[in-house]
Amino acid sequence: MFKKILLVDDDKLVLNSTRRYLETHGFNVAAADNGAEAVALARQAKPDLVITDAEMKGLDGFTLCKAIKETDGFGKVPVIIISGSKISEEDILDGYNRGADDYILKPFSFPVLLAKLKAVMKRYEGVAEKTEKISKLGMVIDPAGRTVTIKKETINLTRKEFDLLMVLITEEGRLLGVPYLLENVWGYDPASYNDPHTVGVHASSLRKKLGPEIGAHIISVTGHGYKFE
DSSP states (O other): OOOEEEEEOSOHHHHHHHHHHHHHTTOEEEEESSHHHHHHHHHHHOOSEEEEESOOSSSOHHHHHHHHHTSTTOTTOOEEEEESSOOOHHHHHHHHHTTOOEEEESSOOHHHHHHHHHHHHHHHHHHHHOOSOEEETTEEEETTTTEEEETTEEEOOOHHHHHHHHHHHHTTTOOEEHHHHIIIIIOOOTTTOOOHHHHHHHHHHHHHHHOHHHHTTEEEETTTEEEEO
């Protein structure tokens, strides 16, 4: 169960109010008001999940996310980024490529933040329950280690590419709609976000990284969704 959270925001009012809210809902929260302090605190507190503001002086949230993901022992720690300004889809994709697991835009309500936390936790705990390695078409997927190898070579997948592959593999042969994928891989509410471009970009990148032989098994059905066949 995810209980320890590292909260990072240079707005101390937001930092303290968010911290109090999370603590009243049973979380143990370590707080930092800058990215450099957060990196040091992460090593000390060993959080289960990180929530960080995007726009901070010095080490911003995107750079902090990448730093945490590249620190030994923290590669599997999920990171939620909070942005105070409208960010483009390119920025979001760049953030995902740096390891971000989800986004929240300010101003946000605490219940929405809690719902995002629970959605991320559910996705991680669901993968954690799958401990057996999956062998398919010469590809070996290790859910526990979150790695994919082909002919003993590790394929460098982003977090979302790996999650997308896991959903497609575990639901092999089933056509998965875009809303389903956005909700189960990205944690989006399909009622408020239903842009197929997000899924399409990741599916295309995943095919390229897996190579033409394996990638061809990720089938797109225009206007419907994707399946692994």
